[in-house]
Amino acid sequence: MQSEKEKIDLITQISLDINQVKDVDLLLEKILTNARKFFNADAGSIYLKDGDELKFNYTQNDTLQRRLGPGKKLKYSTFSIPINNMSIAGYVAKNCKPVNIPDVCQINSTVPYSFDSKFDRLSDYKSRSMLTVPMTNQRGDVLGVMQIINAQDDHGNIIPFSSFDESLIMHFSTSAALALERAQMTRNIILRMISMAELRDPKETGAHVNRVGAYSVEIFEQWAREKGLPPEDMERQKDLLRMAAMLHDVGKVAISDLILRKPARLTMDEFEIMKSHTYLGARLFKGMQSDFEEVAAEVALNHHEKWDGTGYPGHIDTISEKVLPGFEGADGQPLPKRENEIPLLGRIVAVADVYDALRSRRSYKEPWDEDRTLDEMRQSSGKHFDPEIIDAFFSCLDVLKSIATRYPDEDEG
DSSP: OOOHHHHHHHHHHHHHHHTTOOSHHHHHHHHHHHHHHHHTEEEEEEEEEETTEEEEEEEEEHHHHHTSOTTOOOOOOOOEEESSSSBHHHHHHHHTOOEEESOGGGOOTTSSOBOOOHHHHHHTOOOOOEEEEEEEOTTOOEEEEEEEEEEEOTTSOEEOOOHHHHHHHHHHHHHHHHHHHHHHHHHHHHHHHHHHHHHHOTTOOHHHHHHHHHHHHHHHHHHHHHHTOOHHHHHHHHHHHHHHHHTTTGGGGGSOHHHHTOOSOOOHHHHHHHHTHHHHHHHTTOSOOSHHHHHHHHHHHHTTOOTTSOOSSOSBOTTTOOBOTTOBOTTSSBOOOOGGGSOHHHHHHHHHHHHHHHHSOBTTBOOOOHHHHHHHHHHTBTTTBOHHHHHHHHHTHHHHHHHHHHSOOTTTO
16 A cells, blocks of 8 residues: 555656646546546546536546457547536536545435436446546636546455545646646637638538547557557657647638639649648648647648548648659659658548548538448548558447547537
């Protein structure tokens, strides 16, 4: 057993660790993973404040995870609950104080909140001990609620959370809230950049780019596991990719409305102009001073390249727009990149972007159904897409479908 001082030192180190994560979704994963590991909790969830409600944003459950096959992930849907005294999480958010329950099946009748056992019944799970804490920023504003469930002893027996656990997790949740506030600020800046593109191209919505970003991370993670990539490298790349993938089409801000909003097929000249959004997007990140800017430029430039060498823009200098030496075709145009000439993250975002485009409504088409979409993705393996990335895509398809429900288009949500 660790001493109290060892626990305090460790929780401080974990708090510093989470501050390295920049993307909101990956930060929530990191926060909950570390909190559960530290307190040896079997499960947990995070709710984020959205107006007068709490939105269920992220969950983990080791017991349910073990029932799945290797490499599979839990699927879950988001929902919202009011911030009031009726639910445990709502009570914690409303009153800004923790609730430590030894057994949710035996809650004192004098408290206003109750435990909703619906999820337990649906999943054949038994929640017992539960520690729920507010996540507040330096101004005391509640950003969300963290809930960890079923503390375990060294033998796997369910035990209550201690009062010392309660004080430690409050310290941790404060640090987590500060990291969350920074990550939300970063996400909002990215979404504002997207909204500028949306003013020009209605397809570039927040929901679309969030789906593409989340799909890309899942596909990458599946590919990385199959390749045996070290976990620390995987985590770092996921954080960069999630944000960069959202900005894959940001270069469209430089394309004329007459082209972006044209309902008919583009002429050859118009399509040539449209293709420039790739290197114009990459150019936005010139003078790169961070790993994120480097990855964002890489994705923007390469997400329309094709595995068989028929994509665009090819081997081109993003600043001068000239063909790179040694890569000029017979027509004087840059040779397209092919196969492994295309950076990995560009190949991944290509799959995520096309999948979402096929499944989405556009001014010129209705959404494709699942069978037609998946058939097209299979047929494009080895042509448009890297076959290994397509294999990873199909391996995590169930998770991708779950992600789609978390980021619905406005006319669907």
